[in-house]
Structures are given as C-alpha cells and as structure tokens.
Amino acid sequence: MMLIYRGHWRPIAISQIFALLYVAFMIFIPMQVMIIINNAQNINAVIQNAVLIALFAVLTGIFCMANTVYAVRIAEATGNYIRNGIFTRIQNFSFGNLDRTATGELLTRMMSDVYQINIGVHLSLRSLLMAPFAIIVSLVLVGITSPELLWILVIVLVLSIATFGSAMYVMQKQFQIRQAKYDLVNNDLQEDMAGIRVVKAFVRQDYEINKYRSINDAYRRANVRPLHTNAITMPAALFIMGLATTLLVIYGSPLVAAGTITIGAMLAFFQYTFIIIGQMWQLSMLLPQIVSAEASAGRLKEIWYTVPDVQDSPVSRHYALENVVGKIVFENVDFRYDSKGETETLKNINLTIEPGQTVAFLGANGSGKSTLVSLIPRFYDVSGGRVMIDGVDVKEIPQENLRNIVSVALQKAFLFSGTIVENIRFGRPDSTYDDAQAAAQVADADSFVAAQQDKYDARVARKGQNFSGGQQQRLSMARAFTVKPKILILDDSTSAVDVETEGRILDALPRFLSGVTRLIVASRVSTALAADKIVVLEKGEIVAMGTHKELIKSSPLYQEIFDSQLGGLKKEDLS
Structure with missing residues (x-):
C-alpha cells in the first residue's frame, strides 16, 4: 500500500485533518453541556454555550462530510489503481503463469479482493486515526473534569479491547477461508457456464446442479462464520455500555451528593463513555474489514509480484522483419x-x-x-x-x-x-x-x-x-x-x-x-x-x-x- 500512495500523501493527510477536526468539535460538545448545566442560573452563559454547541455541531457535520468525500475518492482511486495494475501484470504473464492460475481465481482477485481493499481503505480513512484520537482525548477530558471516575473508563477500555480484539483475531482466519471458498465457486461457475452445452448434451444437469450446490453451500458456511463472530460485537458494546452506566450510577451518585463532582461533569462523563464505546464499536467494525482487506491484499500480492516465466533478455535487440x-x-x-x-x-x-x-x-x-x-x-x-x-x-x-x-x-x-x-x-x-x-x-x-x-x-x-x-x-x-x-x-x-x-x-x-x-x-x-x-x-x-x-x-x-x-x-x- 505504501507503493500505491507514494507521492500521493497530500489528499490522505487532508482527509485525516478533516477527521481530527470532526472529532475535536464533537468531543467539545459534552464540555459545553457540562458548563450549561453547572451554570444553569446564568442565562448569558447558557445562551453563549448553547450557541457554541450549535456551531460545533455544524462544524462537526461539515468536517465529517469533507472527510467522507476524501475517503470515497481515495478508496475509489486505490481500487482503480490496483485493478489497472493487476490487469497489466496478468497481461504480462507468460503461458506458464497462466497455466498455474485458474481464470475464475484471477477474476475473483480482480473484483472481490479489490472491492475488499476498497472498503478497507474507505473505512480506515474514516475511523482508523479518528477513533483512537477520540478515545484518548475523551480519557484526558474525563481525567480533568472527573478524575474520581476515570477508573470506570479504564475498565470499559480494557473490556472493549479484549472483546473486539479477540473477535478480530478469529475473523482473520475466517476471512481467508471465505475468499478461498469464493474462488472455488467462481471457478466452478465459469467452467460450467462455458461448458453448459456439453452438460445438456450429456444430460448432466442434475450432477452439475448438485456439485454447484455443494460448493456454494461450503461458501455460504464460510461466509456466515465471520458474520457470526462479528455479531457478538454489538451485544458486547451494549453490555459494556450498560456496565459503565451501572458503575457510574452506583459510584457517581454519592460523589454528586457529596459535592465532589458536579451533575454536569457526571453527564459529560456519561457522554464521553458513550463516545469511547461508540468509537471502540466503530473500530470493531473497521478492524474485521481491515483483516479482510489484508487477506485480499495478500492474495493480490501474489499476482502483483509474480515474475513472468518468460522475460526479455537485458541484451536483446530488435530484428527488422524484412x-x-x-x-x-x-x-x-x-x-x-x-x-x-x-x-x-x-x-x-x-x-x-x-x-x-x-x-x-x-x-x-x-x-x-x-x-x-x-x-x-x-x-x-x-x-x-x-x-x-x-x-x-x-x-x-x-x-x-x-x-x-x-x-x-x-x-x-x-x-x-x-x-x-x-x-x-x-x-x-x-x-x-x-x-x-x-x-x-x-x-x-x-x-x-x-x-x-x-x-x-x-x-x-x-x-x-x-x-x-x-x-x-x-x-x-x-x-x-x-x-x-x-x-x-x-x-x-x-x-x-x-x-x-x-x-x-x-x-x-x-x-x-x-x-x-x-x-x-x-x-x-x-x-x-x-x-x-x-x-x-x-x-x-x-x-x-x-x-x-x-x-x-x-x-x-x-x-x-x-x-x-x-x-x-x-x-x-x-x-
């Protein structure tokens, strides 16, 4: 991927600046909410901070949209570059290279694998830098406003990393198996469509149907497994959110009653908790896609770096046809x-x-x-x-x-x-x-x-x-x-x-x-x-x-x- 973006880092940098600005304004909104609640008797302070919240919300939307536009453009440009590059390399293959690689497999890699990378790049530009930044800044702001409750966020973070990290590790293997099964489906489909007249001539439709069903069912099972694994992430996020809310109520309420922290700080803490879990959940959506894109990139790398069996000699010279x-x-x-x-x-x-x-x-x-x-x-x-x-x-x-x-x-x-x-x-x-x-x-x-x-x-x-x-x-x-x-x-x-x-x-x-x-x-x-x-x-x-x-x-x-x-x-x- 470094090779692809060499000399083209500027749009990526701009997209990430937009992402960070989007997160920054989003994170400062809970601070303004805390100030409004803590100064509810001061109407000027309430109006002033309410205006700031509206302004931050507008800027959040603008920078989010700008980041999305850049992410889409870069992802599509990446897919286009890889497709062109893979097609060029296949065109330079020798007969021996083509003998060793099934046509259906080449099609899968050029379309499905490139698509996985396309989605991976898009989501990465949206969340890969933004999510950790949001988590870190949220932790810092909680440490400033309500340090007595910071340990709750640490528990939330550890549970999130353990849950989502384990899911990602399992899905990495599952995605590789899924792509291999997809190759088999594509190869069988292409072969059968090309030879369908032979199939009909020898009345082998039932055999081919059963064979395809078997291969397709194996692909279905391989495709379902990472989805099942990924399905635990949303309930896990809700459980962690519920646990954080419970801990906040149990340990935060006495602190508010004692005047150790304000109600505004407690509400801001709740919002930052929601932001952290939300970003962790986004990472849990992103990381499996990155894993899938990584598996696809590995398969494309085999083609990208395949050396043609037949190459021109460094000392070759042109011979005029006449x-x-x-x-x-x-x-x-x-x-x-x-x-x-x-x-x-x-x-x-x-x-x-x-x-x-x-x-x-x-x-x-x-x-x-x-x-x-x-x-x-x-x-x-x-x-x-x-x-x-x-x-x-x-x-x-x-x-x-x-x-x-x-x-x-x-x-x-x-x-x-x-x-x-x-x-x-x-x-x-x-x-x-x-x-x-x-x-x-x-x-x-x-x-x-x-x-x-x-x-x-x-x-x-x-x-x-x-x-x-x-x-x-x-x-x-x-x-x-x-x-x-x-x-x-x-x-x-x-x-x-x-x-x-x-x-x-x-x-x-x-x-x-x-x-x-x-x-x-x-x-x-x-x-x-x-x-x-x-x-x-x-x-x-x-x-x-x-x-x-x-x-x-x-x-x-x-x-x-x-x-x-x-x-x-x-x-x-x-x-």
Missing part, C-alpha cells in the same frame, strides 16, 4: 512444464527447418507437438538447449518483436466481442480493410462472412458464440495471416474444418505468404501429406522425419497412424 529469412533450428532442446518436475515433455530435440519450408508435426495426443512449436515464439522457454531463428537464439529477441516474426493460429480458436474485421486485424491493427478481406479469403472465411448482413462489420458475440467451431477457426487463421509474418504456425487450427476446406486453405497459403516458413501441427495425416517435411513425435522425442514417401516406407509409427486414418487408401496412390 531482414528475417525464417530458418529455424532446435539444438538439443529439452522442456518440462514444471521446472521442479522430473518428467520431460520434450527430450533431445534436434531439428532444422529451412526458410520457406512447410513442416508438419504428427503424433499421438500428448506427444509434444504443440509444445514444440510453442517454444519458437517463446510462449514457454526451453529447459535445456536452444531454439534459433536465422542463427539467433529466440531469447535474444524481444518478445514483441519475436511475435511479429512468428504468427500463431492457436489450437483453441478464440474470438473477441466486437466486429469480424476487428478480430481479423487484432494482431495488426494498422492493416487495411482489404488486408483483412484478403486474409479471410485465404482462410476460406470470406464466403460465410459475405453472407452476413453487415459483412465484415457484423458483430461477433462474446467468445464468438454466434459462429460455428469451424468458422471460428477460419477467422482465427485469418487473424494470423493478416500479420504477414516470416514464420507461420498452425497449431492444429484446422481440426474443426472439413478436409476439403482444409485443402483449399493449405493450397492458398503459399501464394498469400510467399517464402514464409510454415509449421503445421496436425491431427490428421491428410493435413501433413503435402508438407516438405513430416516430423513424427512420440513421448516427447522425434522418432522419424522425412517426406510422406520416405516415412511410409521407413517409419512403423507413421505407417500405423496412416493405416488408422487412411487405411482404405492404397499407400502407393499417395506415394
């Missing part, structure tokens, strides 16, 4: 997703891809195809060895520069809400309308886009839900083509389109992106047949490499894949 040829070399590459894990996803990868070649990667699910190509644009960094483009280690190229050189159509198509043309130009905002249309034609998307009422200005629903899976993939590929990179990666991005459409796309690509090195992660053998080189992977290792003609004769694994998918064709017809 100077890139597109030769790729994997040199003794090893990779594991968990740096502490023992299982390697990729092992001893040595591969050279010449400029302008079309290379297909084939293998079973989990063989490492997508992982291998993800190392080129540095979605992940190698665990061992190096990946080079034109003889330059990709770690020496700034990520922004590298991802202009390498364009990727990801395995899972994703469209943003907006228009079709905005989605196609997403990777290259300065491209023209004609560029977007040309890329869509290569991706075989122009035909269904032209059928839309607004053509390329047609709206895209959230996550592209108003388009089929195949249409989403074609628009995603058009987005990658529009960048006009030197290296293009199609990460199984044609899996949802038919073979005929896929063939048209792959045939049109070399004309649109002439001389571009093309890497295709394939689930279908038919996708790989026309490639200059086919790389076959198994359990993270390259087990065969060559053209279709070569592999159909030499690689048992390739033959097995071919037979399982195209077994009805004669191999010699394709060779």
Whole structure:
C-alpha cells in the first residue's frame, strides 16, 4: 500500500485533518453541556454555550462530510489503481503463469479482493486515526473534569479491547477461508457456464446442479462464520455500555451528593463513555474489514509480484522483419512444464527447418507437438538447449518483436466481442480493410462472412458464440495471416474444418505468404501429406522425419497412424 500512495500523501493527510477536526468539535460538545448545566442560573452563559454547541455541531457535520468525500475518492482511486495494475501484470504473464492460475481465481482477485481493499481503505480513512484520537482525548477530558471516575473508563477500555480484539483475531482466519471458498465457486461457475452445452448434451444437469450446490453451500458456511463472530460485537458494546452506566450510577451518585463532582461533569462523563464505546464499536467494525482487506491484499500480492516465466533478455535487440529469412533450428532442446518436475515433455530435440519450408508435426495426443512449436515464439522457454531463428537464439529477441516474426493460429480458436474485421486485424491493427478481406479469403472465411448482413462489420458475440467451431477457426487463421509474418504456425487450427476446406486453405497459403516458413501441427495425416517435411513425435522425442514417401516406407509409427486414418487408401496412390 505504501507503493500505491507514494507521492500521493497530500489528499490522505487532508482527509485525516478533516477527521481530527470532526472529532475535536464533537468531543467539545459534552464540555459545553457540562458548563450549561453547572451554570444553569446564568442565562448569558447558557445562551453563549448553547450557541457554541450549535456551531460545533455544524462544524462537526461539515468536517465529517469533507472527510467522507476524501475517503470515497481515495478508496475509489486505490481500487482503480490496483485493478489497472493487476490487469497489466496478468497481461504480462507468460503461458506458464497462466497455466498455474485458474481464470475464475484471477477474476475473483480482480473484483472481490479489490472491492475488499476498497472498503478497507474507505473505512480506515474514516475511523482508523479518528477513533483512537477520540478515545484518548475523551480519557484526558474525563481525567480533568472527573478524575474520581476515570477508573470506570479504564475498565470499559480494557473490556472493549479484549472483546473486539479477540473477535478480530478469529475473523482473520475466517476471512481467508471465505475468499478461498469464493474462488472455488467462481471457478466452478465459469467452467460450467462455458461448458453448459456439453452438460445438456450429456444430460448432466442434475450432477452439475448438485456439485454447484455443494460448493456454494461450503461458501455460504464460510461466509456466515465471520458474520457470526462479528455479531457478538454489538451485544458486547451494549453490555459494556450498560456496565459503565451501572458503575457510574452506583459510584457517581454519592460523589454528586457529596459535592465532589458536579451533575454536569457526571453527564459529560456519561457522554464521553458513550463516545469511547461508540468509537471502540466503530473500530470493531473497521478492524474485521481491515483483516479482510489484508487477506485480499495478500492474495493480490501474489499476482502483483509474480515474475513472468518468460522475460526479455537485458541484451536483446530488435530484428527488422524484412531482414528475417525464417530458418529455424532446435539444438538439443529439452522442456518440462514444471521446472521442479522430473518428467520431460520434450527430450533431445534436434531439428532444422529451412526458410520457406512447410513442416508438419504428427503424433499421438500428448506427444509434444504443440509444445514444440510453442517454444519458437517463446510462449514457454526451453529447459535445456536452444531454439534459433536465422542463427539467433529466440531469447535474444524481444518478445514483441519475436511475435511479429512468428504468427500463431492457436489450437483453441478464440474470438473477441466486437466486429469480424476487428478480430481479423487484432494482431495488426494498422492493416487495411482489404488486408483483412484478403486474409479471410485465404482462410476460406470470406464466403460465410459475405453472407452476413453487415459483412465484415457484423458483430461477433462474446467468445464468438454466434459462429460455428469451424468458422471460428477460419477467422482465427485469418487473424494470423493478416500479420504477414516470416514464420507461420498452425497449431492444429484446422481440426474443426472439413478436409476439403482444409485443402483449399493449405493450397492458398503459399501464394498469400510467399517464402514464409510454415509449421503445421496436425491431427490428421491428410493435413501433413503435402508438407516438405513430416516430423513424427512420440513421448516427447522425434522418432522419424522425412517426406510422406520416405516415412511410409521407413517409419512403423507413421505407417500405423496412416493405416488408422487412411487405411482404405492404397499407400502407393499417395506415394
């Protein structure tokens, strides 16, 4: 929090000055009441002090309002700053960081946790300095006006600290548990809403309803516990107030009768007691919120100080796109997703891809195809060895520069809400309308886009839900083509389109992106047949490499894949 407010202490200081002035005028009102009662026969003194009470009440309201206005502004500015900061840090996360953090959890932290901090800052600026100041000044004034009764306030203070402090200590753990349960609710809700069509297709509504009810009920119980703990504070405050009143009547009345203290002082004592207990009760409301905000701040701190797995080298330098040829070399590459894990996803990868070649990667699910190509644009960094483009280690190229050189159509198509043309130009905002249309034609998307009422200005629903899976993939590929990179990666991005459409796309690509090195992660053998080189992977290792003609004769694994998918064709017809 110190970092957030560095250089912005002035409004905070002003808000606290207003808070102290508010308390000061509020506390001096009982003194004026005492003077009026003690000098009830002096009409001038009564009028004069009554005017002062009215003036103090007005000033109390003005300074209270001013403090509230500043508190609200500072709290909202704090929430805005944290949300912007967290969003920026998430945008800078590497794929590995995102793999380890659920989307629902990120949403919870950005919204619920920031809200808790917002409320905590607001209430702190209202009461955190004001309440102790009011308590201390009240004790001093009681010590001056009726020192014989000061011990009652000491008892009140000790009981209040013990009661409210214990409640705060218990609630600290309860708030942490509550936020963890809220994460689970958010994650389950997001997952279920995204997959609701699958749920309905397999008639699993009852299962999902029961699962959500169970998670939601756990959150309810976790949410109720701190509220139950906090519920004791109001009865505790009333009990302490009642105890103070009883002690005041029992021990104060004889003192008044003996003339040791005045009736006005006794009434002022009662008002100061009420102020002290009231401020302690306010602190009891504030401190749990501070505890909750502290728990939320701890969760946000994890994101705020998370270091991206992939970072630019201090000695990295920019490479002009026009100077890139597109030769790729994997040199003794090893990779594991968990740096502490023992299982390697990729092992001893040595591969050279010449400029302008079309290379297909084939293998079973989990063989490492997508992982291998993800190392080129540095979605992940190698665990061992190096990946080079034109003889330059990709770690020496700034990520922004590298991802202009390498364009990727990801395995899972994703469209943003907006228009079709905005989605196609997403990777290259300065491209023209004609560029977007040309890329869509290569991706075989122009035909269904032209059928839309607004053509390329047609709206895209959230996550592209108003388009089929195949249409989403074609628009995603058009987005990658529009960048006009030197290296293009199609990460199984044609899996949802038919073979005929896929063939048209792959045939049109070399004309649109002439001389571009093309890497295709394939689930279908038919996708790989026309490639200059086919790389076959198994359990993270390259087990065969060559053209279709070569592999159909030499690689048992390739033959097995071919037979399982195209077994009805004669191999010699394709060779």
